[in-house]
Structure formats: C-alpha cells, structure tokens
Amino acid sequence: xxxxxxxxxxxxxxxxxxxxxxxxxxxxxxxxxxxxxxxxxxxxxxxxxxxxxxxxxxxxxxxxxxxxxxxxxxxxxxxxxxxxxxxxxxxxxxxxxxxxxxxxxxxxxxxxxxxxxxxxxxxxxxxxxxxxxxxxxxxxxxxxxxxxxxxxxxxxxxxxxxxxxxxxxxxxxxxxxxxxxxxxxxxxxxxxxxxxxxxxxxxxxxxxxxxxxxxxxxxxxxxxxxxxxxxxxxxxxxxxxxxxxxxxxxxxxxxxxxxxxxxxxxxxxxxx
Amino acid sequence: xxxxxxxxxxxxxxxxxxxxxxxxxxxxxxxxxxxxxxxxxxxxxxxxxxxxxxxxxxxxxxxxxxxxxxxxxxxxxxxxxxxxxxxxxxxxxxxxxxxxxxxxxxxxxxxxxxxxxxxxxxxxxxxxxxxxxxxxxxxxxxxxxxxxxxxxxxxxxxxxxxxxxxxxxxxxxxxxxxxxxxxxxxxxxxxxxxxxxxxxxxxxxxxxxxxxxxxxxxxxxxxxxxxxxxxxxxxxxxxxxxxxxxxxxxxxxxxxxxxxxxxxxxxxxxxxxxxxxxxxxxxxxxxxxxxxxxxxxxxxxxxxxxxxxxxxxxxxxxxxxxxxxxxxxxxxxxxxxxxxx
Ligand SMILES: Cc1cc2nc3c(=O)[nH]c(=O)nc-3n(C[C@H](O)[C@H](O)[C@H](O)COP(=O)(O)OP(=O)(O)OC[C@H]3O[C@@H](n4cnc5c(N)ncnc54)[C@H](O)[C@@H]3O)c2cc1C
Ligand SMILES: Nc1ncnc2c1ncn2[C@@H]1O[C@H](COP(=O)(O)O)[C@@H](O)[C@H]1O
Numbered sequence: 001x002x003x004x005x006x007x008x009x010x011x012x013x014x015x016x017x018x019x020x021x022x023x024x025x026x027x028x029x030x031x032x033x034x035x036x037x038x039x040x041x042x043x044x045x046x047x048x049x050x051x052x053x054x055x056x057x058x059x060x061x062x063x064x065x066x067x068x069x070x071x072x073x074x075x076x077x078x079x080x081x082x083x084x085x086x087x088x089x090x091x092x093x094x095x096x097x098x099x100x101x102x103x104x105x106x107x108x109x110x111x112x113x114x115x116x117x118x119x120x121x122x123x124x125x126x127x128x129x130x131x132x133x134x135x136x137x138x139x140x141x142x143x144x145x146x147x148x149x150x151x152x153x154x155x156x157x158x159x160x161x162x163x164x165x166x167x168x169x170x171x172x173x174x175x176x177x178x179x180x181x182x183x184x185x186x187x188x189x190x191x192x193x194x195x196x197x198x199x200x201x202x203x204x205x206x207x208x209x210x211x212x213x214x215x216x217x218x219x220x221x222x223x224x225x226x227x228x229x230x231x232x233x234x235x236x237x238x239x240x241x242x243x244x245x246x247x248x249x250x251x252x253x254x255x256x257x258x259x260x261x262x263x264x265x266x267x268x269x270x271x272x
Numbered sequence: 273x274x275x276x277x278x279x280x281x282x283x284x285x286x287x288x289x290x291x292x293x294x295x296x297x298x299x300x301x302x303x304x305x306x307x308x309x310x311x312x313x314x315x316x317x318x319x320x321x322x323x324x325x326x327x328x329x330x331x332x333x334x335x336x337x338x339x340x341x342x343x344x345x346x347x348x349x350x351x352x353x354x355x356x357x358x359x360x361x362x363x364x365x366x367x368x369x370x371x372x373x374x375x376x377x378x379x380x381x382x383x384x385x386x387x388x389x390x391x392x393x394x395x396x397x398x399x400x401x402x403x404x405x406x407x408x409x410x411x412x413x414x415x416x417x418x419x420x421x422x423x424x425x426x427x428x429x430x431x432x433x434x435x436x437x438x439x440x441x442x443x444x445x446x447x448x449x450x451x452x453x454x455x456x457x458x459x460x461x462x463x464x465x466x467x468x469x470x471x472x473x474x475x476x477x478x479x480x481x482x483x484x485x486x487x488x489x490x491x492x493x494x495x496x497x498x499x500x501x502x503x504x505x506x507x508x509x510x511x512x513x514x515x516x517x518x519x520x521x522x523x524x525x526x527x528x529x530x531x532x533x534x535x536x537x538x539x540x541x542x543x544x545x546x547x548x549x550x551x552x553x554x555x556x557x558x559x560x561x562x563x564x565x566x567x568x569x570x571x572x573x574x575x576x577x578x579x580x581x582x583x584x585x586x587x588x589x590x591x592x593x594x595x596x597x598x599x600x601x602x603x604x605x606x607x608x609x610x611x612x613x
Contacts, residue, residue: 129394134382143466146379170475177466229391233422244581
C-alpha cells in the first residue's frame with residue numbers, strides 16, 4: 001500500500017497582517033506552517049498504514065526551498081519519505097496550474113512505486129479554495145472523494161475503500177475503487193504526539209527535491225503564472241457597512257428604548 | 273474563440289428533489305449578470321425524477337433549463353455529475369457558470385474546471401461583470417478574510433465561480449414565468465462508475481439549525497466565562513431564538529462548532545440578530561451582516577460591531593442581558609401584545 005499525501009506550506013492566517021497601504025500580505029508577520037488540514041491528511045495515512053500493518057507513506061509538496069520544513073513536519077507525524085518540487089517555473093500558480101504540476105510529480109513518483117491512495121487536505125488556509133485535490137484526481141483520472149470524515153475500511157484484495165463523506169446535514173457512506181483521491185476534514189482524526197524516533201528522523205531528513213527538468217512530459221505553458229487562467233484583478237478592504245445608530249442614556253433607558261423598537265418589529269419574531 | 277461563448281449558467285443543486293437555497297440565490301444573482309450582458313440565464317438541473325423542478329427554476333428567474341434526468345444521477349457523485357456538466361458546457365458554451373459553494377458544488381466545479389482548463393474562483397461573495405470585455409469580476413475574502421480580492425479569468429471560458437450561500441438574494445418566484453426546458457440524454461452506465469453511494473445518513477440529532485433560525489442570540493468572548501455565557505442561552509430560550517457565537521467562544525469550548533457564525537462557520541441572515549459581547553471582527557461580520565435587524569451590546573464604544581448594528585447599546589452585557597430577560601418575561605406574562613414565542 002503506497003499512500004501519497006499532498007502537503008502545503010502556508011502562512012498562519014490566524015496571525016497574519018495586511019499592509020494597509022499596499023493591501024498586500026506582510027509575510028514577515030506570518031510564520032509559515034504545515035497547512036492544518038494536511039497535518040490531518042498525514043495523520044490519516046499513518047492510521048491507515050498502522051491498520052494494514054505495512055505500506056509506504058510519501059508526502060509531496062510544491063513550494064520554495066523552505067517548504068522542506070513541512071515535509072520534515074510530516075515525517076515527524078509519521079510519513080516515510082518526502083518529495084519537494086521547487087522551481088521558478090512553478091511560481092505564481094493558481095489551482096489549475098498547481099494541480100497540473102503536482103500530478104506530473106505524482107506520475108513520476110508512481111513510476112517507481114505505484115500509488116494506491118492520494119490524500120489531500122480539505123483546503124489550504126491561505127487560498128481557501130479546496131480545488132487542488134479534485135483537480136489532481138481529474139488529471140490522473142481517478143475518482144475524488146471530498147470532505148472525508150472517516151476511512152472505515154480498506155479492502156486491499158478487492159481494491160475498494162469505504163469512506164464517510166460529510167454533507168450539509170449528515171454524511172454519505174461511499175464505496176470507491178482504489179486508487180482514488182481523498183480530501184479530509186479536520187474531524188477525521190486528532191494529531192497524535194510524534195514519537196521520539198520520528199522526531200529524530202525528521203531532524204536529519206532531507207527530502208528529494210525535483211526541478212521542472214526532473215519531471216517528464218511537462219507542457220511548460222501549463223505551469224506557474226503562465227498556466228494560470230485566473231489572475232488577481234485588485235485587492236480592497238471590505239466595504240464598511242453603514243454606521244449604526246446608538247441608543248442613549250443609562251442601561252434602563254436603553255433597554256426601554258430597545259423594547260419599544262422590538263415591539264414595533266414584532267412581526268420579525270414570527271416564523272417565516 | 274471566446275466569442276463563441278455566450279450566456280450565464282447556474283448549477284442547480286437538488287437533494288431529495290428539493291432545490292438548495294443557494295441555487296435559487298444564484299438564479300437571482302445570475303439574472304442581473306445576464307441582463308447586463310443581454311444573454312439568457314440557464315439552469316443546469318441533474319438528478320433522477322427531478323424534471324418537474326424545471327418550472328421552479330424558471331420561476332426564480334431562468335430563461336431555460338437544461339435537464340438530465342437519469343437513474344445514474346440519483347445521488348450526487350463527482351464522476352457522473354462532472355461528465356454530464358462537461359458535456360453540456362462543451363456543447364452549449366456558456367460564458368459564465370456559477371455554482372453554490374457547498375460540498376457538492378465545490379467538488380463538482382473543481383473537477384469541471386480542470387477538464388475545461390478554465391479558471392475557477394472559490395467562495396465568491398461579490399459578483400459583477402465588466403461589460404467591455406464581458407469579464408466576470410468575482411470577489412472573495414483573501415488571507416483569512418482580512419482583505420477582498422477580485423479574481424478575473426481573462427483568456428478562458430467559461431468563467432466559473434463558486435458562491436457562498438446566503439450572500440446573494442433570490443428573486444421573488446413568479447409562477448407564471450415562461451421558459452424553455454431542454455432535455456439532454458445521458459450515456460453513462462452504472463457499471464462504469466468507480467464510486468457508489470451506499471447510504472446517506474441524515475444527522476437528526478443536530479438540534480440546532482442556525483441557518484434556518486429567524487431570531488439568533490449570539491454571544492462573544494465578552495461574556496467572560498462559560499457560566500456567564502448561560503445568560504445567552506437564557507435570553508434565547510425566553511424569546512424562542514437560536515444561540516450562535518464567535519470562533520473565540522467555540523474555541524473556548526462554550527459552544528459546539530456548528531453554532532459558530534462567520535467565515536469559518538455559518539453565514540446566516542436571520543430577521544433579528546443579537547450580538548452580545550462580540551467585537552465585530554471582519555470574519556464574524558461576514559457571517560451575519562445581512563441580518564435584517566441587528567442589535568449589538570458591547571462595553572467598548574469603539575467596537576466595530578457597532579458599525580454593522582442597526583441599534584447599538586454601549587454597556588455591560590452582564591448587567592443588561594439579565595434586565596432584558598426580565599423585560600421579555602414580563603412582556604410575555606402580560607401576554608398578547610408582546611408574546612414573542
Ligand atoms: C481565518 C480566520 C477565520 C475566522 N473565522 C471566524 C468565524 O467564522 N467566526 C468568528 O466569529 N470569528 C472568526 N475568526 C476570529 C475573529 O477574527 C475574531 O477573533 C473573533 O470573532 C472574536 O470573537 P469575540 O468577538 O467573541 O471576541 P473578542 O474580539 O475578544 O471581543 C470581545 C468583545 O466583548 C466586549 N466585552 C467585554 N466584556 C464585556 C461586557 N461585560 N459587556 C459587554 N461587552 C463586553 C469587548 O469590548 C470586545 O469587543 C476568524 C479568524 C481568522 C483569522
Ligand atoms: N503547493 C502545494 N503543494 C502540495 N500540496 C498542495 C499544494 N497546494 C495545495 N495542495 C493540496 O491541496 C489541498 C487543497 O488546497 P487548495 O485547493 O489550495 O485549498 C491542500 O490541503 C493540499 O493537500
């Protein structure tokens with residue numbers, strides 16, 4: 001069983017700052033982390049490998065050289081090995097160009113060791129799109145199953161996998177043929193403490209780094225900025241809502257006014 | 273050959289024969305774009321035994337509906353839906369194609385965009401067109417919602433976007449509205465499918481349905497602690513409202529995640545929204561600003577929540593909320609004229 005997890009390095013949007021003058025991201029303000037959903041994706045691969053009792057977990061990332069950090073982090077969680085594709089030709093990619101580049105790397109990886117399962121995060125917290133996973137699945141012509149909350153059974157001989165997929169008001173139980181691609185929600189598992197040997201392995205680990213020349217049959221017009229149909233037209237601060245009115249006086253006065261206002265709006269309380 | 277592409281399309285998501293709200297909202301938004309571009313608005317309706325929903329699609333603003341009614345399409349699956357949608361788009365060439373940003377809508381749009389080699393903007397909250405170049409301007413929150421970005425797709429068609437539920441407005445349905453229903457054939461066979469939906473389990477234990485609540489009492493970190501937060505529940509109980517909260521409250525464990533309002537929670541448009549002890553961070557505000565009547569209670573007169581509130585009360589929630597509860601209870605006891613529940 002060979003599982004490949006796609007992991008992305010992202011700025012921590014919880015503490016991100018925007019330069020109000022230029023409307024751009026102040027990169028120095030935001031430490032780079034492993035996309036939280038991808039951490040759960042790696043953890044799920046570890047879980048599956050443990051359940052089966054054998055297998056290989058590879059992680060794959062596209063990004064600048066410092067993205068090695070998220071591969072090391074994945075090794076800590078329990079991945080066996082990592083690949084980074086890093087090249088100026090990949091820079092400025094939108095989701096379409098990203099899924100193209102990653103699928104080319106996946107083709108190269110599977111040449112040496114056929115891939116049974118690909119796991120991605122539900123979305124990356126910087127782009128927030130969730131489009132790369134299904135995009136990769138299409139390019140490799142394998143079925144995607146998004147929003148996965150549980151992998152309940154993997155039948156190696158039948159080559160099928162049983163998955164719970166979150167939908168708006170519940171879940172679906174889906175049976176898919178392997179190979180397939182899953183994108184996972186956070187609730188699929190909780191990140192376990194990394195065992196000491198993993199930490200030690202990660203500290204020394206050096207992933208395989210490929211440039212565009214290491215990939216085969218690449219159509220360069222589909223890479224990076226050139227291969228990206230979408231562009232950012234403009235950035236702006238969200239329109240300010242109209243300023244609201246204030247109620248005046250002490251607490252009792254204000255409550256009195258509010259009760260009057262609500263009495264006028266009584267019809268709003270009635271069910272649609 | 274971009275000029276070959278004409279018309280605005282909306283993917284109509286239906287579950288169990290019921291059209292999702294976001295699809296109706298998109299028909300409203302799509303209508304405006306189609307009018308500006310002077311092209312027809314079409315719905316794309318897929319499923320099994322769903323033909324009869326076409327009239328509803330038309331009544332909400334579509335000029336025509338492409339329907340594929342086939343057993344393979346009974347439950348949503350990327351494989352079958354994607355193939356159907358790609359065939360339609362290649363045959364009829366729309367210039368704009370909108371999907372609801374639901375699990376299924378996003379899943380479908382991502383797969384379709386890959387095969388059509390076109391751009392897709394995720395989680396759009398503002399839609400417009402630039403008439404000169406017939407460009408879709410899809411704006412969405414970026415970098416954790418701190419800023420908006422307008423995404424353009426200049427050289428590829430169709431221009432595609434997923435749009436967040438509850439942001440656009442549906443039109444009043446007009447049952448007499450006329451439109452064309454175009455039935456398309458489908459050659460897919462169940463044997464060729466690599467995924468099967470074994471069963472669909474609806475979560476009936478979920479008591480709280482924020483999205484449908486008409487009155488919401490939401491509390492923030494300003495309530496201080498879990499014990500004080502019970503006041504929020506009490507106020508909600510008193511007036512028959514549903515409880516919501518901020519992400520900070522959810523992270524503190526005062527409320528389950530399904531009750532979080534905002535960018536990474538629910539986007540809601542209740543009739544009345546109480547924001548109590550909530551600062552009004554942009555990520556929260558995007559989830560509730562379209563509520564009809566917003567009351568904010570905060571002790572900081574400069575809290576940004578007051579910019580969104582219809583009426584603001586500057587004061588200590590721990591003092592004001594108990595008084596409000598008392599007022600409402602008394603009002604109810606007086607009966608008739610002010611019974612809210
Ligand atoms: C990527 C991202 C996504 C996010 N998604 C969401 C989301 O979906 N939903 C969401 O809510 N947040 C979200 N956030 C977090 C958001 O930025 C804010 O941190 C959060 O909304 C603040 O919650 P709060 O208003 O409860 O707390 P605070 O910001 O701490 O505000 C508490 C307020 O209570 C007031 N107060 C204190 N004591 C009292 C009192 N006794 N009486 C009255 N008022 C009092 C204070 O003046 C203050 O204004 C997100 C952030 C990021 C980066
Ligand atoms: N540059 C990248 N390198 C590796 N994986 C990626 C990259 N970008 C996206 N992914 C994968 O695709 C998922 C969805 O990303 P996105 O579509 O950008 O929201 C992520 O959770 C990752 O698993």
